[in-house]
Structures are given as C-alpha cells and as structure tokens.
Amino acid sequence: MSENVAVDTKTVESSELSQTLAEIASKSQQLVQDFLKREQNAHHISVHDALHMSQLFQQLSARMMSNPMALMQAQMTFWQDYLALVQNATLRMLGVRPEPVIAPKKGDKRFQHESWEENPVFDFIKQSYLLAAEYLHSTVKNIEGLDPKRARQVEFYTRAFVDAMAPSNFIHTNPEVLRATLETRGQNLLNGLKNLLDDLSRGSVKMTDLDAFEVGKNVAISPGEVIYQNDLIQLIQYTPSTDKVYKRPLLFIPPWINKFYIADLQPENSLVKYIVDQGFTLFMISWKVPKKEDAERGYEDYMTDGVFKAMEVVLAETGEKDLNAIGYCLGGTLLGSVLAYMSAKGDDRIKSAAYFTTLLDFSDPGDVEVFIDELQVKSLEERMNRTGYLDGRNIAVTFNMLRANDLIWQYFINNYLHGKEPFPFDLLYWNSDATNMPAKMHSFYLRNMYLRNALREPGGITLLGEPIDLRKIKIPTCFVSTKEDHIAPWKTTYEGVNLHSGPTKFILGGSGHIAGVMNPPAKKKYFYWTNDGGRKIADPDKWLEKAEKYPGSWWPEWSKWAADKSGTQVAARKPGANKFKPIEPAPGSYVKERIV
Known part of the structure; x- marks a missing residue:
C-alpha cells in the first residue's frame, strides 16, 4: 500500500467481527432459503428456456465447424497477441514500459483505478481479460450463415458471459476491493454480505438509496x-x-x-x-x-x-x-x-x-x-x-441485462465487494x-x-x-x-x-x-x-x-x-x-x- 495514500479505516475488533458474523449467520440461512423458493416459483428455467439456449449454441457450433480455417485464424491471432502480452509483462518486470497490446475502450469504468495501469500484475490481468473478451466477441460476430436474429442472441449472451467474468467483479482481481479489504480488515465484505442478504429479502439489487425518495413527497410532486x-x-x-x-x-x-x-x-x-x-x-x-x-x-x-x-x-x-x-x-x-x-x-x-x-x-x-x-x-x-x-x-432484470456493466455489475461491486450504500438518484x-x-x-x-x-x-x-x-x-x-x-x-x-x-x-x-x-x-x-x-x-x-x-x-x-x-x-x-x-x-x- 502506498504511504502517500490517505487511509480512512474503521478498526474492527475480533469481538465485533464475531458478533457481526453471528448476526449474518442467524438470518442468512432463512433468507437464502426463501429467496431460492421464490426464484424457483417465479423464475424457474422451463423446458423452453433450456431448449432455446441449447438450440442457439448448437447452431453456433455448427456454423463454426463449417469454416475451420476461420476459427483457426482467430485462434492464431489470439495466441500471437497473448504471447506479446507475456513478453510485455516480462519487460515491465525489468523496468521497461512497452505499449499495451490492448486497452479498454473509452468510457469503460471498470478499469479507471490507477492500479490497473500502474501495477504490472493488475495490468496483465486486465489485458488478458480484454484479449480473451475480444477473441470471443470477434469469433462469434464473424461466424457466417447464422440467422440475423440468432446471431444477435448469440452475441448478447456471449457479451453477458464476458461481462460477468470481468476481473473487476472478483475480490482477488480487483485492486480497489483488495485495498479496501486490507484497510477495513474485511469490514467491507461483511457490510457487503449484509447488503446481499437485504437484497435477497427484498428480491432486487439496490441501485439507489430507497429511503431518500418517496412518491408524492420529493418525486411526483406536481400539484x-x-x-x-x-x-x-x-x-x-x-x-x-x-x-x-x-x-x-x-x-x-x-x-x-x-x-x-x-x-x-x-x-x-x-x-x-x-x-x-x-x-x-x-x-x-x-x-x-x-x-x-x-x-x-x-x-x-x-x-x-x-x-x-x-x-x-x-x-x-x-x-x-x-x-x-x-x-x-x-x-x-x-x-x-x-x-x-x-x-x-x-x-x-x-x-x-x-x-x-x-x-x-x-x-x-x-x-x-x-x-x-x-x-x-x-x-x-x-x-x-x-x-x-x-x-x-423480471422485467427490470431483463432491461438491466441490456446494459449489465452499468446496471448490474457496477452495483454488485459497490454494494457487495466494497460494502457501500448506493447514492441517492x-x-x-x-x-x-x-x-x-x-x-x-x-x-x-x-x-x-x-x-x-x-x-x-x-x-x-x-x-x-x-x-x-x-x-x-x-x-x-x-x-x-x-x-x-x-x-x-x-x-x-x-x-x-x-x-x-x-x-x-x-x-x-x-x-x-x-x-x-x-x-x-x-x-x-x-x-x-x-x-x-x-x-x-x-x-x-x-x-x-x-x-x-x-x-x-x-x-x-x-x-x-x-x-x-x-x-x-x-x-x-x-x-x-x-x-x-x-x-x-x-x-x-x-x-x-x-x-x-
């Protein structure tokens, strides 16, 4: 941790940790059981859901296999880029600062923290992810012969998978979360677990301070x-x-x-x-x-x-x-x-x-x-x-999935990994x-x-x-x-x-x-x-x-x-x-x- 970074930490005594964990344990089991029961009734995967996904990716596999040369070329390009990334990582360890093999797109909020650029390890993790994501996206996008609607669906579900696997979504590969965990001695994760259990009991991810607004009081107030x-x-x-x-x-x-x-x-x-x-x-x-x-x-x-x-x-x-x-x-x-x-x-x-x-x-x-x-x-x-x-x-989740990084994963990181409350909006x-x-x-x-x-x-x-x-x-x-x-x-x-x-x-x-x-x-x-x-x-x-x-x-x-x-x-x-x-x-x- 850099010495010049101001740290605002809350020391957590072992007794407080034990009490917090006990409180979470006492309510989490029932909440999770209630949540799973509710999800089974309201969102269960039907035969049609499973068949739909199966058909999509069967068609994708068939089209990919129909042009093995294109698939091989895509794989060769990926491995060439990956070897270049490994070489760059080695140079960084020796004090050389080469140009990145791949960079986040402008406006990508996931990699704005300085550690993604300055720390060689996290820079390597970031670029490895971006290369893999680019490979998957380009491979799916360039498959010929798929019905346009099916192609759009395959691209969407591929993007959803890629977004979910971003290193920013995991504790051990997110430098901001790691720093917060060290500074608060894990209190951020305990707070995040509490937030998760609250969201499970409510049935939706909390995107804003729900207590900051009331219909007829400070929203929808035109007389x-x-x-x-x-x-x-x-x-x-x-x-x-x-x-x-x-x-x-x-x-x-x-x-x-x-x-x-x-x-x-x-x-x-x-x-x-x-x-x-x-x-x-x-x-x-x-x-x-x-x-x-x-x-x-x-x-x-x-x-x-x-x-x-x-x-x-x-x-x-x-x-x-x-x-x-x-x-x-x-x-x-x-x-x-x-x-x-x-x-x-x-x-x-x-x-x-x-x-x-x-x-x-x-x-x-x-x-x-x-x-x-x-x-x-x-x-x-x-x-x-x-x-x-x-x-x-269900409708809300559907529309949020269309902009998952902004409307799902941003709040997953803020609420559950950082353990923070979302801002009023x-x-x-x-x-x-x-x-x-x-x-x-x-x-x-x-x-x-x-x-x-x-x-x-x-x-x-x-x-x-x-x-x-x-x-x-x-x-x-x-x-x-x-x-x-x-x-x-x-x-x-x-x-x-x-x-x-x-x-x-x-x-x-x-x-x-x-x-x-x-x-x-x-x-x-x-x-x-x-x-x-x-x-x-x-x-x-x-x-x-x-x-x-x-x-x-x-x-x-x-x-x-x-x-x-x-x-x-x-x-x-x-x-x-x-x-x-x-x-x-x-x-x-x-x-x-x-x-x-």
Missing part, C-alpha cells in the same frame, strides 16, 4: 388531483400554473410497463411541470399495478377502461368536444391502436397526437429482440399462467419501482407486436371487433425519438411517419430512451434535429441528411407544435371543478403501490 378511478386507472388533472390555458386539453398516456412519474421526477427535470407551465391543461393516466385477479385483463381493456374512459372524463370535465394526446413508449403503441380504431369508426375526438419513443413497426425492435422469440414467449407464458401476471422484477429510484403486467395483455402484446409485427399491416390486428389500419390515421402527428435509444431505435420509430396519412413532424433528440426524453431545457444538454421541409421523406437516413441540428432540449420544439394544435386561450381550469370531484391529491394511490 393536481385524481378526479377519476376504476380498477385499471386513476386519472390525474394537474393544477394550472398560468392564468390562461389552451382550450383543447391534453391527455398523456404513459407506458404500463413502468410508473408514470418518470415524467415527473422532481421540478427541475419534470416534463409534467414543463407542459403545465406552457399553458396546457394536462391529464395523466396512472396505471394500477396488476395482481393475480387481473390475469384476464387484455389489450382491449387498456383501450376501453384505460384510454377511452380517460378521454370521456377529460372531455366531460373540461366541457370540450375534442382533445390532443401524447403516448410515451408502449403508451404510444396503445395510442396508435386507439387512433386506428377511432379512424375506422369515424371518431374524431382526438385532433392531434404525439408519439414519444414509440414503436409502431417492430421489424427492428432493438436490443429487446434477444429476449423475444417463440420459445422464450412460451416460457414467459408458462410463468404468467402460474401467477396471473409477469412480475415487474431519482431516476434509479424510479427504475427500481417496478410494476407487473397482466398475463393476457402481455402475451397479446408480445405475439402481435414483436413476433408477428402485425400492427403495421392493414387489418393485421382486430380490436373490439374492428380490423385496424394505421394508414387511416389522418390527424397531425409528431414523432419524438432519441438517437441512442436501444429500446426503440429511432430509425424503426421513424417508420411510424410512413404509416400515417396525415401531416407528420419528426424530432430526433440526443441520448437514449429515458435521458433523451427527460431532458429539460435548463440543463442545456444534447442536441435535437428536425426537418420542416414540407414533405414526407420515407428514408430516415435521408431525413437526417437534410435535418437541421439545434443545441439543447427538444421540449420547446414539440411545445410550439402542440400549441398550434390546441386552439385559443381560455381561463385556467381548476382540477375537479366541474363534473368530476377530486378523489385524492396527485400523484394518487395507484402509483404508490410497490411490488417489492
């Missing part, structure tokens, strides 16, 4: 009232912050895969607050957390008891004949379905619609595709048939606040959208007895997507422009699925692109070539578009002052239900 509720939704009307508001009200349809308050975290990054401050009368749907008794609630129920009922209440409460709507992510897919159905029925109550990071065409659904094929959907259906719903913790608090999905609805969504890609086809889906066609939607629409979105890739969301017959506007923001959407103007972050050339451009790449790039948030750009579709100014509307009386203050009780 308003719940003015309607049924067994599926609560409808919130937000309190105006301007004396005048636009005549036409605005209904926000969030995804049901997570809680609506991603749009209302705290005042400084709240999209809800921004919309209200621009003079819109905003209504928000808050979906109820489904339970076993909701197993038969289907996609059409989310239309009738969800969107259509909310529309009815909005119009009755405001005294208006029509409204505008926003759909975010899955909420946008639902909005598109509703609009297509309404067009078939001649219902024109929605005058304009905005889609935020919404897939209407699922031909390239992004990284999520690795989890969706016939065998994996059957496996999910087996789980849901036992419980009546898909546990939101409102976005990660929301991310940890999972919700369930009803079995019938989720099965319908996966099969009709992801597997069949039927929504984009005229008459591909029948809803409430009506074959629907997105091309019959003629109202003005605005699509907002983000350039680095791995959940709803922007070029795929752009296909929605080609599926609507009315005037369309497309705005491309910076960053990803969440950060790129919840990007308030005050932060002055990222860029956005738009193209108001006056005619539709079918190809997304050609659209981007002709688009203008602007600094900052896309919110004002969308707001100008929405204001133009919202009519004249009228006196501000107090929530629940007309047909529907306040039930409880925003954000309501449905959003406060937790499954963990």
Whole structure:
C-alpha cells in the first residue's frame, strides 16, 4: 500500500467481527432459503428456456465447424497477441514500459483505478481479460450463415458471459476491493454480505438509496388531483400554473410497463411541470399495478377502461368536444391502436397526437429482440399462467441485462465487494419501482407486436371487433425519438411517419430512451434535429441528411407544435371543478403501490 495514500479505516475488533458474523449467520440461512423458493416459483428455467439456449449454441457450433480455417485464424491471432502480452509483462518486470497490446475502450469504468495501469500484475490481468473478451466477441460476430436474429442472441449472451467474468467483479482481481479489504480488515465484505442478504429479502439489487425518495413527497410532486378511478386507472388533472390555458386539453398516456412519474421526477427535470407551465391543461393516466385477479385483463381493456374512459372524463370535465394526446413508449403503441380504431369508426375526438419513443413497426425492435422469440414467449407464458401476471422484477432484470456493466455489475461491486450504500438518484429510484403486467395483455402484446409485427399491416390486428389500419390515421402527428435509444431505435420509430396519412413532424433528440426524453431545457444538454421541409421523406437516413441540428432540449420544439394544435386561450381550469370531484391529491394511490 502506498504511504502517500490517505487511509480512512474503521478498526474492527475480533469481538465485533464475531458478533457481526453471528448476526449474518442467524438470518442468512432463512433468507437464502426463501429467496431460492421464490426464484424457483417465479423464475424457474422451463423446458423452453433450456431448449432455446441449447438450440442457439448448437447452431453456433455448427456454423463454426463449417469454416475451420476461420476459427483457426482467430485462434492464431489470439495466441500471437497473448504471447506479446507475456513478453510485455516480462519487460515491465525489468523496468521497461512497452505499449499495451490492448486497452479498454473509452468510457469503460471498470478499469479507471490507477492500479490497473500502474501495477504490472493488475495490468496483465486486465489485458488478458480484454484479449480473451475480444477473441470471443470477434469469433462469434464473424461466424457466417447464422440467422440475423440468432446471431444477435448469440452475441448478447456471449457479451453477458464476458461481462460477468470481468476481473473487476472478483475480490482477488480487483485492486480497489483488495485495498479496501486490507484497510477495513474485511469490514467491507461483511457490510457487503449484509447488503446481499437485504437484497435477497427484498428480491432486487439496490441501485439507489430507497429511503431518500418517496412518491408524492420529493418525486411526483406536481400539484393536481385524481378526479377519476376504476380498477385499471386513476386519472390525474394537474393544477394550472398560468392564468390562461389552451382550450383543447391534453391527455398523456404513459407506458404500463413502468410508473408514470418518470415524467415527473422532481421540478427541475419534470416534463409534467414543463407542459403545465406552457399553458396546457394536462391529464395523466396512472396505471394500477396488476395482481393475480387481473390475469384476464387484455389489450382491449387498456383501450376501453384505460384510454377511452380517460378521454370521456377529460372531455366531460373540461366541457370540450375534442382533445390532443401524447403516448410515451408502449403508451404510444396503445395510442396508435386507439387512433386506428377511432379512424375506422369515424371518431374524431382526438385532433392531434404525439408519439414519444414509440414503436409502431417492430421489424427492428432493438436490443429487446434477444429476449423475444417463440420459445422464450412460451416460457414467459408458462410463468404468467402460474401467477396471473409477469412480475415487474423480471422485467427490470431483463432491461438491466441490456446494459449489465452499468446496471448490474457496477452495483454488485459497490454494494457487495466494497460494502457501500448506493447514492441517492431519482431516476434509479424510479427504475427500481417496478410494476407487473397482466398475463393476457402481455402475451397479446408480445405475439402481435414483436413476433408477428402485425400492427403495421392493414387489418393485421382486430380490436373490439374492428380490423385496424394505421394508414387511416389522418390527424397531425409528431414523432419524438432519441438517437441512442436501444429500446426503440429511432430509425424503426421513424417508420411510424410512413404509416400515417396525415401531416407528420419528426424530432430526433440526443441520448437514449429515458435521458433523451427527460431532458429539460435548463440543463442545456444534447442536441435535437428536425426537418420542416414540407414533405414526407420515407428514408430516415435521408431525413437526417437534410435535418437541421439545434443545441439543447427538444421540449420547446414539440411545445410550439402542440400549441398550434390546441386552439385559443381560455381561463385556467381548476382540477375537479366541474363534473368530476377530486378523489385524492396527485400523484394518487395507484402509483404508490410497490411490488417489492
């Protein structure tokens, strides 16, 4: 240990160690047993899961063996690089500092500590790992003849294995953890074991200080009232912050895969607050957390008891004949379905619609595709048939796996190896606040959208007895997507422009699925692109070539578009002052239900 490094240690007496170990032992056995029992029921590996993995790697092996020369060349390249690394390590022992054979990619947080560079042993461990990882990735990526979807799945699971085996994830090969273990005489590992047992009892990895936030207290605090509720939704009307508001009200349809308050975290990054401050009368749907008794609630129920009922209440409460709507992510897919159905029925109550990071065409659904094929959907259906719903913790793990180093292993190292508590972060608090999905609805969504890609086809889906066609939607629409979105890739969301017959506007923001959407103007972050050339451009790449790039948030750009579709100014509307009386203050009780 370097003498010039400041050490802040807590001396641990042997009696304290014994007591701590005894406390851990007394509760760990039951917690682990409970955890394993819960996992067996909720996450057990079905025949379909095992068959899926077996088929994937059988296909990979067959393709690799069909071109042995390519495999041999890859192996030779790896061994040449490895021998060069051994030679470099020997030179370092002799005091020579050669150029590294391989270096971490820019932004790789796993190897930022100076010891990974300065200590010859850890430098060798790091480079050995990176060489092996590069060999595995390149070998899998360059295998020819695999179906593109299978290739994507193989690459994903290979990456997951490689990420899990990083030396930073193990006590003896992580210099920071070794130093902390020596300095605290192992207290970091005892604290980490306590954290692990707490996480096992809760059923999820702790990513933030869960006690630092409370829904309705310091997140989801925009003022308003719940003015309607049924067994599926609560409808919130937000309190105006301007004396005048636009005549036409605005209904926000969030995804049901997570809680609506991603749009209302705290005042400084709240999209809800921004919309209200621009003079819109905003209504928000808050979906109820489904339970076993909701197993038969289907996609059409989310239309009738969800969107259509909310529309009815909005119009009755405001005294208006029509409204505008926003759909975010899955909420946008639902909005598109509703609009297509309404067009078939001649219902024109929605005058304009905005889609935020919404897939209407699922031909390239992004990284999520690795989890969706016939065998994996059957496996999910087996789980849901036992419980009546898909546990939101399963969904959270699935999405976290897509960015495992940032959303899994970072917290594994911090919580369990360093024994530290994660920092308070409102976005990660929301991310940890999972919700369930009803079995019938989720099965319908996966099969009709992801597997069949039927929504984009005229008459591909029948809803409430009506074959629907997105091309019959003629109202003005605005699509907002983000350039680095791995959940709803922007070029795929752009296909929605080609599926609507009315005037369309497309705005491309910076960053990803969440950060790129919840990007308030005050932060002055990222860029956005738009193209108001006056005619539709079918190809997304050609659209981007002709688009203008602007600094900052896309919110004002969308707001100008929405204001133009919202009519004249009228006196501000107090929530629940007309047909529907306040039930409880925003954000309501449905959003406060937790499954963990």
